[in-house]
Amino acid sequence: MKLIVIGGVASGTSAAARATRVNPDVEVTLYEKDDDISYSGCGLPYYISGVIDERSSLIINTPEKFSDKYGITMKASHEVTKIDPEKKEIHYKDLVNDEEGTDSYDKLIISTGAKPIMPPIPGIDLKNIVSLRTVNHADRHRRITTNSEVNKVTIVGGGLIGMEMAEAYAELGLEVTVVEKSEHILSLINSELSEKVENHCRENGVKFFLGQGVTEFKGKDKVEKVILDSGKEIETDMVLIAIGIRPVSKLAKEAGIELGVQDSIKVNGRMETNLDDIWACGDCVQSVNLVSGHPAWVPLGSTANKQGRVAGENAVGGNNFHRGILGTGITKVFDYIVATTGIKEDEAKAAGFDPFSITIKAPNHAGYYPGFEYFSLRGIFDKETGRILGAEGVGRSGVDKRIDVLATAIYAEQTADDLFQIDLGYAPPYSVPKDPVAILGMLAK
Numbered sequence: 001m002k003l004i005v006i007g008g009v010a011s012g013t014s015a016a017a018r019a020t021r022v023n024p025d026v027e028v029t030l031y032e033k034d035d036d037i038s039y040s041g042c043g044l045p046y047y048i049s050g051v052i053d054e055r056s057s058l059i060i061n062t063p064e065k066f067s068d069k070y071g072i073t074m075k076a077s078h079e080v081t082k083i084d085p086e087k088k089e090i091h092y093k094d095l096v097n098d099e100e101g102t103d104s105y106d107k108l109i110i111s112t113g114a115k116p117i118m119p120p121i122p123g124i125d126l127k128n129i130v131s132l133r134t135v136n137h138a139d140r141h142r143r144i145t146t147n148s149e150v151n152k153v154t155i156v157g158g159g160l161i162g163m164e165m166a167e168a169y170a171e172l173g174l175e176v177t178v179v180e181k182s183e184h185i186l187s188l189i190n191s192e193l194s195e196k197v198e199n200h201c202r203e204n205g206v207k208f209f210l211g212q213g214v215t216e217f218k219g220k221d222k223v224e225k226v227i228l229d230s231g232k233e234i235e236t237d238m239v240l241i242a243i244g245i246r247p248v249s250k251l252a253k254e255a256g257i258e259l260g261v262q263d264s265i266k267v268n269g270r271m272e273t274n275l276d277d278i279w280a281c282g283d284c285v286q287s288v289n290l291v292s293g294h295p296a297w298v299p300l301g302s303t304a305n306k307q308g309r310v311a312g313e314n315a316v317g318g319n320n321f322h323r324g325i326l327g328t329g330i331t332k333v334f335d336y337i338v339a340t341t342g343i344k345e346d347e348a349k350a351a352g353f354d355p356f357s358i359t360i361k362a363p364n365h366a367g368y369y370p371g372f373e374y375f376s377l378r379g380i381f382d383k384e385t386g387r388i389l390g391a392e393g394v395g396r397s398g399v400d401k402r403i404d405v406l407a408t409a410i411y412a413e414q415t416a417d418d419l420f421q422i423d424l425g426y427a428p429p430y431s432v433p434k435d436p437v438a439i440l441g442m443l444a445k
C-alpha cells in the first residue's frame, strides 16, 4: 500500500508517523513545500523574543531524522500542484531543482494547514512588513529585530498571535503599538475580560489604537508609517500583520473535495473527505463544535496533532475517530494567562440554548498563603438545564487548571450542580476549600 501525505508540520507528520506504526508494510511519502518540517509553530513567539535561543529547539524532526525514524520517503521543498483522484496521482514541483513530476498513491492524506491573511492594503509590499507562520518567517523577524535601527513595531490585529507577539517584541525592548479594528483585543473572550488584558499590556508599555483600521502603509523602501482610518499616522520601523489565517484548501477544492466553514475541507469524524481514499486533517479541515453541534473551524495545534493521528491510522486500515472540538485555547500575554473553552452567548443562542453568564473574582489559592491573587473566571450556562456551555478566564495564576477542569465538565455535558459536586483537590498553596469551579457552580445553580 502506498500512502502520500501532503504537508509536513503538525498534522501531516503525526499522520505519517501513525500510519507506519499501525501498518509497518505501508510505503509512505511525505511532500512538504517548505524546507522545514515537524516544528512547533506555537513556540515561534518565544524563539523571536529569545526566550528560546536555538532554532533547532523548535524543530522536532528534520526531514532526514524523520525519514530515518519512520522509514518515510521525505520530499521537502516539493510543492504538490495538483491531485488527480481519477488516476490516483499527484503532480509536484521540486522547488530546489525546478523540476516537475507525478507520483501515484493508493491512499492520500491532505494536511496543508493554513496561512496568514495579507490584506490588499496599499504599501503592504514594503520591506519590514511581516507575517508569522513558519520557522523561516521567525528567522526573518529575528533578522529585522536585531537591526539597531528597528525600534518601533506596529502589530495589526489584536488576536492570540498579535498579543503573544506584543509580549515578544516588548521583551526585545521594542516600542509596541497594536492596531485593532474591533473595540477590544482578543475577541475569543468577553470584552470585560479583554479590557483587563489591555490594561495589563499598557502597564507593560504597549500602546493601543482600538476600533480603528489601517488604510495604508507608507515608506520609501521600508515601512515608515501606518495610516489609520481616523487619519492618525503611526511612525514605525516594522509591521506584523496578524489579522487571521485561512485554510489552505485550493488544491483539495480543485480535486473536487467538498469545502465547508470558511473554505476549510469537510471531513467526517474518521477524517474522510467526500472522495474515496482521501483523508484530511489539521488546520485545513472543518470540525464539529461539541456543544453547539455546529460545524466549526478553530485551527489549533492541539487539534491538528490528534486529527493527524486519526487520519494516519484510518488511511492504512485502522478505525479511529475524532469526535470534535470545544475550541479550548490558552495563551500567555505578559504575566497574564488568557483562556477560553466551549461556546459564547451568541453561539449558544444560535444552538437553541437560553444562556446566562456569571463572572467571579476567583482566588488562585488560600488568602494567607504567599502569592495570593484573584483572577477573573466567567461561566456560561443554560437556564433550563443548568448545563455549563462555556468558560473564560484571565489572571496571573490559577486560570489554566480551572479552564481544563471546566473543559472536561463541558465535554461531559455537566451542569452547575456537577461543578459544585466534583471532588477537586485542595491544599492552601493550590486552591481554597471551595474551589473557584465549585463557586461558579454554586452561583449558577
Ligand code: FAD
Binding pocket: 006, 007, 008, 009, 010, 011, 012, 031, 032, 033, 034, 040, 041, 042, 043, 044, 045, 078, 079, 080, 081, 111, 112, 113, 114, 115, 132, 133, 134, 161, 248, 251, 281, 282, 283, 284, 299, 300, 301, 302, 303, 304, 330
Ligand atoms: P500547518 O502548520 O499550516 O502545516 C501545513 C504544511 O503544509 C505547511 O508547512 C505548508 O507548507 C504545507 N503545504 C501546504 N500546501 C502544500 C502543497 N501544495 N504542497 C506541499 N506542502 C504544502 N496552536 C495551539 O494549539 N496552541 C498554541 O499555543 C499555538 N500557538 C501558535 C503560535 C503561532 C505564532 C502560530 C503561527 C501558530 C500557533 N498555533 C497554536 C497553531 C498551530 O501552530 C497550528 O494549529 C498547527 O501548526 C497546524 O498544523 P498543520 O500541520 O495542520 O498545518
